[in-house]
Amino acid sequence: xxxxxxxxxxxxxxxxxxxxxxxxxxxxxxxxxxxxxxxxxxxxxxxxxxxxxxxxxxxxxxxxxxxxxxxxxxxxxxxxxxxxxxxxxxxxxxxxxxxxxxxxxxxxx
Amino acid sequence: xxxxxxxxxxxxxxxxxxxxxxxxxxxxxxxxxxxxxxxxxxxxxxxxxxxxxxxxxxxxxxxxxxxxxxxxxxxxxxxxxxxxxxxxxxxxxxxxxxxxxxxxxxxxx
Numbered sequence: 712x713x714x715x716x717x718x719x720x721x722x723x724x725x726x727x728x729x730x731x732x733x734x735x736x737x738x739x740x741x742x743x744x745x746x747x748x749x750x751x752x753x754x755x756x757x758x759x760x761x762x763x764x765x766x767x768x769x770x771x772x773x774x775x776x777x778x779x780x781x782x783x784x785x786x787x788x789x790x791x792x793x794x795x796x797x798x799x800x801x802x803x804x805x806x807x808x809x810x811x812x813x814x815x816x817x818x819x820x
Numbered sequence: 821x822x823x824x825x826x827x828x829x830x831x832x833x834x835x836x837x838x839x840x841x842x843x844x845x846x847x848x849x850x851x852x853x854x855x856x857x858x859x860x861x862x863x864x865x866x867x868x869x870x871x872x873x874x875x876x877x878x879x880x881x882x883x884x885x886x887x888x889x890x891x892x893x894x895x896x897x898x899x900x901x902x903x904x905x906x907x908x909x910x911x912x913x914x915x916x917x918x919x920x921x922x923x924x925x926x927x928x929x
Contacts, residue, residue, distance in 0.1 A: 743920065
């Protein structure tokens with residue numbers, strides 16, 4: 712077992728917001744989370760004290776963060792400070808994004 | 821100007837280890853870094869006190885971390901605790917990986 716190269720059992724796997732799949736990996740201080748939102752899925756309005764930053768990997772989604780909105784696509788980055796409400800809505804197909812949380816979200820381990 | 825949706829001027833752009841391009845975005849506590857290693861490039865042995873976790877986006881690379889080595893490809897994750905020496909060598913073509921640093925590396929802003 713390697714601390715550097717995670718094996719299948721090192722990942723957290725959760726289904727959130729109905730049918731959004733997240734595959735997570737915790738480091739010592741930060742947590743990666745691969746989010747897969749189906750075309751008819753939605754990460755509805757929510758907030759958490761953890762900072763969240765990330766990058767769109769595939770698809771197109773409308774990000775509502777606080778009072779701002781923007782359509783993002785593969786390669787676009789976003790920043791969600793702790794405590795700021797946000798929502799992610801796929802547009803025209805499924806979406807994959809890589810999120811980072813700090814500190815680690817224990818419920819996503 | 822949005823704190824949530826970064827504009828071009830919000831990114832750091834650096835060339836490191838000869839001709840490896842990194843495009844970085846700092847949040848409040850963590851930093852994203854898109855690393856693009858050309859086929860003949862190399863992120864040579866180095867270490868930093870910052871924790872580094874990340875995911876391969878494209879290509880194939882040999883990761884040497886501490887005393888372990890593994891070939892990683894798109895979708896594979898890695899964890900490099902602070903202070904652990906590491907090296908990344910592309911295999912057969914260019915490589916893109918998304919890295920996360922905690923705390924933020926000021927020299928990469």
